[in-house]
Amino acid sequence: MTFPLIKHVRAFVVRGGGADYHDQGSGHWIDDHIATPMSRYPEYRQSRQSFGINVLGTLVVEIEAADGTVGFAVTTGGEPAAYIVEKHLARFLEGASVTDYEKIWDQMYFSTQFYGRKGLVVNALSGVDLALWDLLGKLRKEPVYQLLGGKVREELQFYATSSRPDLSKKLGFIGGKMPLHHGPAEGEEGLKKNIAELAEMRERVGDDFWLMLDCWMSLDLNYATRLAHEAHKHGLKWIEEALSPDDYWGYRDLKKNAPKGMLVTTGEHEATRWGFRMLLEMDCCDIIQPDVGWCGGITELIKISALADARGVMVIPHGSSVYSYHFVITRHNSPFAEFLMMAPDADKVVPMFNPLLLDEPVPVNGRLKLDDKPGFGVQLNPACKLHRPYTH
Numbered sequence: 001m002t003f004p005l006i007k008h009v010r011a012f013v014v015r016g017g018g019a020d021y022h023d024q025g026s027g028h029w030i031d032d033h034i035a036t037p038m039s040r041y042p043e044y045r046q047s048r049q050s051f052g053i054n055v056l057g058t059l060v061v062e063i064e065a066a067d068g069t070v071g072f073a074v075t076t077g078g079e080p081a082a083y084i085v086e087k088h089l090a091r092f093l094e095g096a097s098v099t100d101y102e103k104i105w106d107q108m109y110f111s112t113q114f115y116g117r118k119g120l121v122v123n124a125l126s127g128v129d130l131a132l133w134d135l136l137g138k139l140r141k142e143p144v145y146q147l148l149g150g151k152v153r154e155e156l157q158f159y160a161t162s163s164r165p166d167l168s169k170k171l172g173f174i175g176g177k178m179p180l181h182h183g184p185a186e187g188e189e190g191l192k193k194n195i196a197e198l199a200e201m202r203e204r205v206g207d208d209f210w211l212m213l214d215c216w217m218s219l220d221l222n223y224a225t226r227l228a229h230e231a232h233k234h235g236l237k238w239i240e241e242a243l244s245p246d247d248y249w250g251y252r253d254l255k256k257n258a259p260k261g262m263l264v265t266t267g268e269h270e271a272t273r274w275g276f277r278m279l280l281e282m283d284c285c286d287i288i289q290p291d292v293g294w295c296g297g298i299t300e301l302i303k304i305s306a307l308a309d310a311r312g313v314m315v316i317p318h319g320s321s322v323y324s325y326h327f328v329i330t331r332h333n334s335p336f337a338e339f340l341m342m343a344p345d346a347d348k349v350v351p352m353f354n355p356l357l358l359d360e361p362v363p364v365n366g367r368l369k370l371d372d373k374p375g376f377g378v379q380l381n382p383a384c385k386l387h388r389p390y391t392h
């Protein structure tokens with residue numbers, strides 16, 4: 001079966017929600033006094049947008065084949081990522097075959113290695129890779145999960161991330177992950193408040209509902225270890241991304257000293273097989289959480305997942321809408337998925353990348369069956385005005 005060659009690669013940007021899901025209006029739970037590495041500065045403690053968590057915005061990558069078929073994907077990256085796609089990465093796709101995604105990935109990664117490797121550049125590369133898989137699915141008339149070996153289970157089940165696990169329980173999710181609100185700079189007072197919030201939520205949800213804390217890189221090893229042991233009294237299932245993504249040594253020690261039965265998780269700001277190999281070989285965590293729009297795309301996540309599977313480590317991708325769902329449903333070591341609650345009060349289920357994607361599937365009663373639409377099964381919302389800041 002021969003496929004039309006790739007003809008055009010285009011990169012667009014758009015603001016207001018979408019793949020840069022931190023880019024929300026005021027009063028949203030996701031921007032309400034959440035602990036971060038910047039919390040040591042009081043002026044940046046209340047709002048993550050104040051220090052720029054939403055500075056990039058959404059990147060939309062379109063790849064058009066010679067027969068006019070268009071694959072697309074969205075991720076976090078905005079204008080700087082669009083520049084990298086147009087001025088650097090596009091040259092490895094235009095004129096190539098859509099089935100050459102291994103060679104294309106290799107060329108994108110090693111041609112940008114001198115200034116990339118993680119973060120923004122690999123976000124841009126991931127966006128291109130996801131758009132390539134969307135195009136491949138459309139040309140083969142198959143959903144991406146079919147290209148990945150097919151479903152290993154009929155439906156996905158989800159835990160929900162928000163400030164209101166009690167509401168997530170009512171909506172049928174299997175667990176609730178809360179953001180940590182106070183970092184080390186708020187001292188013993190802050191630690192007490194963190195534990196009091198957890199205790200209160202445990203009261204509301206009962207003993208059998210999973211509760212997790214997402215620390216968004218905000219802690220030091222000593223604080224994280226103390227928090228874990230205090231939180232253990234309230235049945236915390238896992239402590240997430242407690243330390244800087246680069247502190248592999250800290251994660252190794254946190255996992256060693258965490259209470260028996262508590263899981264240590266991280267990885268959403270890690271990238272490529274090499275970064276995850278470090279987390280796995282240094283025994284940093286019980287679950288890795290790559291974001292498929294940031295870690296290198298589907299082509300790289302296949303490699304990352306195999307490394308983890310060989311060590312019996314679960315891969316629960318960071319919430320990235322359809323891009324993670326199509327992967328999770330094909331892997332035995334990904335038994336559930338994350339759903340980020342994007343309603344400002346976390347009281348109802350809305351599409352994660354709202355309003356950018358038409359037909360974006362959402363969990364109902366905490367579960368979701370993927371249909372068999374080709375590619376990732378979503379379309380861009382024509383009401384979202386895209387801007388193409390660069391051409392090539």
Ligand SMILES: C[C@H](O)[C@H](O)[C@@H](O)[C@@H](O)C(=O)O
Binds near residue numbers: 214216340
């Ligand atoms: C809720 C967390 O603070 C982040 O906003 C979230 O994006 C991420 O860490 C997650 O695991 O969902």
Ligand SMILES: [Mg+2]
Binds near residue numbers: 214241318
């Ligand atoms: Mg997280």
